Amino acid sequence: MKWKVRVTVRLKEGLNDPEGRVIGNALRSLGYTVENLRVPKYFEFELESDKPEEEVEGMCKKLLANPLIHDYEYSIEPVS
């Protein structure tokens, strides 16, 4: 069966996000009142699998996230 998967990988709370800081500063310099801008990694893909949750967990642990510094979450929905 085929699934649409979306994975979001965030730096753990308290870790520095330099890219986010730069973009936040740029938006503030344009006059916007922006706070706590973060730039998580975000992946979208289709997966052919009979056990999608197990496989997506495996992908996160093996490749997409580093558990030392990242938290991750995902959504999995069937492709019609």
Place this chain on the structure above:
Amino acid sequence: MKWKVRVTVRLKEGLNDPEGRVIGNALRSLGYTVENLRVPKYFEFELESDKPEEEVEGMCKKLLANPLIHDYEYSIEPVS
């Protein structure tokens, strides 16, 4: 009023996403049947504003996206 904003910036359909291709290949080499892996840009932040939609549109057009190559979408919800 304060808002939680999430902006997703995707390369337009048909444009090459080299980072996505590399990650897709890596996942396939681990044995996963993955297709069409894309790595959109994703931003999360808090915004203090009386006209959040107008301001987020402005941010996308001025800084977060390049309308020549990107499509973007966003969600805006009140922070309690």
